[in-house]
Amino acid sequence: MTAMPAGCSRYVQLSSDEFRARLPEALDIYVRAMRYPAGTAEQRAPMWLTHALREGWRCMAALDADDVLLGLAYGYRGRAGQWWHEQVRHGLSRRFGPEEAERWLSDYFELTEIHVRPENQGHQIGEDLLRALLESVPSANVLLSTPEGTSRAWKLYRRTGFVDVLRDYHFAGDPRPFAILGRTLPLDSR
Secondary structure, X not given: OOOOOOOOOEEEEEOHHHHHHOHHHXXXXXXXXXXXXXXXXXXHXXXXXXXXXXXXXXXXXXXXOOOOEEEEEEEEEOOOOOHHHHXXXXXXXXXXXXXXXXXXXXXXXEEEEEEEOHHHOOOOHHHHHHHHHHOOOOOOEEEEEEEOOOOHHHHHHHHOOOXXXXXXXXXXXXXXXXXXEEEEOOOOOO
């Protein structure tokens, strides 16, 4: 990465202990960026802590000069038996057949979360986090889910080469339509 985006002083890889220590700050960014109700953070905290125990978990953070968290991205190696994996396998198999599901899900990194403080969005932080997170990930593919609709996130994913894997998918327990996007790794250089 060349020049630092406005407000960002450095990017760091967080250990699981550092992630746990910054969890309230990270969840605040998540709730604000996604415009979720405040109680959402309490529901997500145990899930995020469990994710940090998964094989291949890694987390990148963007920090300002005062060590304030501006954004973060994390993910891990996707595996059969994980809730998201099974949901996506079911959707892909039903719509395109088990071969297509196997093609995408046999060796992938799940980009689970990527969020930037709303006041810091639009300054390259999200793309830098994405690129830093995926650098040297040994999986063949990266997959993510994002709510359907125009957003900065969609523009970022398209700009970095993500393609449609499954559109208008409804995860169990969520009425909103989601897109599953993916691409091969490694990411192209800028």
